[in-house]
Amino acid sequence: MATRSGNRSSSSSSRGSNRSNRSSGERSAFSWGESGALVGAAIAGAAIAVAANLGRKAAMQGMSAMAGDWDEVLAAEHDATLLVFDKLLATDETQTFKRTMLVKKLTHALDKHAHEEEHVVYPALRDANEAHDADVLEAEHGYVKTFLYDLNEMDKASPEFLPKVREFRQMIEAHARMEEEQVFPRFKQALTEAQNARITTLVNKEGFKMA
Numbered sequence: 001m002a003t004r005s006g007n008r009s010s011s012s013s014s015r016g017s018n019r020s021n022r023s024s025g026e027r028s029a030f031s032w033g034e035s036g037a038l039v040g041a042a043i044a045g046a047a048i049a050v051a052a053n054l055g056r057k058a059a060m061q062g063m064s065a066m067a068g069d070w071d072e073v074l075a076a077e078h079d080a081t082l083l084v085f086d087k088l089l090a091t092d093e094t095q096t097f098k099r100t101m102l103v104k105k106l107t108h109a110l111d112k113h114a115h116e117e118e119h120v121v122y123p124a125l126r127d128a129n130e131a132h133d134a135d136v137l138e139a140e141h142g143y144v145k146t147f148l149y150d151l152n153e154m155d156k157a158s159p160e161f162l163p164k165v166r167e168f169r170q171m172i173e174a175h176a177r178m179e180e181e182q183v184f185p186r187f188k189q190a191l192t193e194a195q196n197a198r199i200t201t202l203v204n205k206e207g208f209k210m211a
């Protein structure tokens with residue numbers, strides 16, 4: 001009994017001494033001086049990351065803005081989106097990683113595009129008594145999100161993947177054609193130069209937020 005107690009006491013004291021050594025080591029590794037330097041480095045890193053992100057956004061939206069007026073910006077985005085669909089349609093069921101990356105790219109491009117249209121162009125259409133077209137187009141954006149949801153959730157090796165992409169591409173192409181050939185030209189014709197320039201500025205501003 002006495003021996004067991006002695007052993008326990010000795011082993012406990014040896015654990016205690018290890019713990020105390022370890023904890024004094026930890027204190028020196030995370031002293032105030034060093035942690036201040038770590039925080040400083042983290043802040044500098046975050047500032048660089050913010051600046052890099054702003055640069056990336058400016059470059060991305062700059063490319064769209066170079067397309068010209070708001071309707072040309074949106075048409076250029078339609079074309080770029082259809083190219084992503086074509087890349088997806090060229091994949092096979094073994095390229096699941098590539099499919100995942102392309103679906104992410106498609107999701108980002110369509111989210112940004114929908115944001116520009118839903119926050120600027122469709123509200124301006126409604127104000128110009130084109131509410132019916134704006135409502136039809138915005139309802140279709142709901143189905144765009146449904147296709148994106150399905151493709152993101154779907155097994156990328158599934159035999160149903162490519163038929164779903166093909167169906168989605170057809171829907172996007174018809175939607176883009178309605179905008180480019182009917183709704184946008186008719187609306188643009190009725191705009192003054194100043195109104196047209198204002199809509200271009202706003203589309204680029206909303207695009208920058210989502211870039």
Ligand SMILES: [Fe+2]
Pocket residue numbers: 114117137141175179
């Ligand atoms: Fe649209």
Ligand SMILES: [Fe+2]
Pocket residue numbers: 074078113117176179
């Ligand atoms: Fe569009």
